[in-house]
Amino acid sequence: MRRIPRFTQIAVGVTGLALAATACGGTSSDSNSGGDGKKENLGLAIAYDVGGKGDQSFNDSAYEGLEKAKAEFGYKTADQEPKDGESDDDKAQRLSNLAKAGYNPVIGIGYAYGPALEKVAKKYPKTTFGIVDSVVEGDNVASLVFAENESSYLAGVAAAKATKTDHVGFVGGVDNELINKFEAGFEQGVNDTKKGVDIEVQYLDEDPAKGFASPDLGEAAAKKQLEDGADVIYHAAGLSGQGVIKAAATQKKWVIGVDSDQYNQKTLAAYKDYILTSALKEVGGSVYALAKSVEDKKPLTGVQTFDLKVDGVGASESNPKFKTIAGLADAVAKAKQGIIDGSIKVDTKPKKK
CATH class of the missing domain: 3.40.50.2300 (Response regulator)
Structure with a gap:
C-alpha cells in the first residue's frame, strides 16, 4: 500500500469536516490557561495504548502518523508508553504533563484514555486533544473513530x-x-x-x-x-x-x-x-490529520469518522x-x-x- 498518499488523502478527506467543526482547540500561538503559561507549541504528542510501540499494528500505525507530522511540520514530538496496571489517574497525569509542557495536539491512542482525557481536556481549553476509538465530549476534543x-x-x-x-x-x-x-x-x-x-x-x-x-x-x-x-x-x-x-x-x-x-x-x-x-485502520492517518488541522489553525473537533469513503479503512x-x-x-x-x-x-x- 502507498502509505504517505493514504495519509494525504485522509487529511484532504476530513478537510470538509474541519469547516463544520468548532474551531476551538489550540494553535501554535496559544497558551494554556490551565497550564504553566508556555506559548511555544512543541508539536504533536501521543500516548500509546496497551502493547505500546512495537506492536506492529495499532500503536505502530499511530507512530507512523507522528513521524510524518514531525517530518512535514519540522517541530518536536513526544510519544509515551503505558505502564502495566495503570489507573485512569495515571493516564490523566500523562496527558496533563504533555499539555502542560506545550504539546499540541495531545492524542490518547485507544478507548482506555476516555475518562482521563475528558478530565484533562477541561483543564487545558486551548490545547486540542484527540482520542482514538472513543467519543469524548468537549469543545477542544476530536474523537477519531473508524468504520x-x-x-x-x-x-x-x-x-x-x-x-x-x-x-x-x-x-x-x-x-x-x-x-x-x-x-x-x-x-x-x-x-x-x-x-x-x-x-x-x-x-x-x-x-x-x-x-x-x-x-x-x-x-x-x-x-x-x-x-x-x-x-x-x-x-x-x-x-x-x-x-x-x-x-x-x-x-x-x-x-x-x-x-x-x-x-x-x-x-x-x-x-x-x-x-x-x-x-x-489508518490510525496514523487520523493522527496526522489532527496534527495538520492544528498546524493550519483550523483544529478538528467533535466526532471525526474515518471510513472507506475517505480511505480511513481498507484492505491491503x-x-x-x-x-x-x-x-x-x-x-x-x-x-x-x-x-x-x-x-x-x-x-x-x-x-x-
Whole structure:
C-alpha cells in the first residue's frame, strides 16, 4: 500500500469536516490557561495504548502518523508508553504533563484514555486533544473513530475466497463493543460471499492488558482453530495478533492482519508469505490529520469518522497472492464499491450478540 498518499488523502478527506467543526482547540500561538503559561507549541504528542510501540499494528500505525507530522511540520514530538496496571489517574497525569509542557495536539491512542482525557481536556481549553476509538465530549476534543466493520467486511470477502476447507477463524483481543465491530463485519463479508462457511470465533481475555498484549494467547487460540479445520484466520488482537500470525504461517495457512499492513512489518517478515491481506485502520492517518488541522489553525473537533469513503479503512494488497487467488481481488474491489455507494450495509454487531 502507498502509505504517505493514504495519509494525504485522509487529511484532504476530513478537510470538509474541519469547516463544520468548532474551531476551538489550540494553535501554535496559544497558551494554556490551565497550564504553566508556555506559548511555544512543541508539536504533536501521543500516548500509546496497551502493547505500546512495537506492536506492529495499532500503536505502530499511530507512530507512523507522528513521524510524518514531525517530518512535514519540522517541530518536536513526544510519544509515551503505558505502564502495566495503570489507573485512569495515571493516564490523566500523562496527558496533563504533555499539555502542560506545550504539546499540541495531545492524542490518547485507544478507548482506555476516555475518562482521563475528558478530565484533562477541561483543564487545558486551548490545547486540542484527540482520542482514538472513543467519543469524548468537549469543545477542544476530536474523537477519531473508524468504520472497522467496513474493512473487516473486506477481510471476510477475502477469507471466503481463499478458504478451501470452508472453515475460517476470528480471534479478538477482548469481547467488547469495539472488537465486536471487527467480528460483525468479518462474519457478514464471509457469509455474503460464500454460503455454508463455518466461522469459529475466539476472544482472548477480559483484561485488555492481556487480551491485546499476549502473543502466547493469540498463538494458542489460532492453533486450536487450525486443529479444528480453519485454513484462514483473521485477528483483531493488537500485539497478541503476532501469535496468531506465527501459528497460521507455521502451518502454512492464511492469516489476515489488522490495523497496519502487516505483510510489510519487518518483525513479521518470516511469516509474510502467509499474510493474505490486512484490514487497514489508518490510525496514523487520523493522527496526522489532527496534527495538520492544528498546524493550519483550523483544529478538528467533535466526532471525526474515518471510513472507506475517505480511505480511513481498507484492505491491503501487498501480498502478490492477493491478486492471484481466483476472483479474490475483484470480489474485494466490488465489495468496497458497494459499501461506498451504500448498496452494502455492514453490521456493527455480530448476529448472535
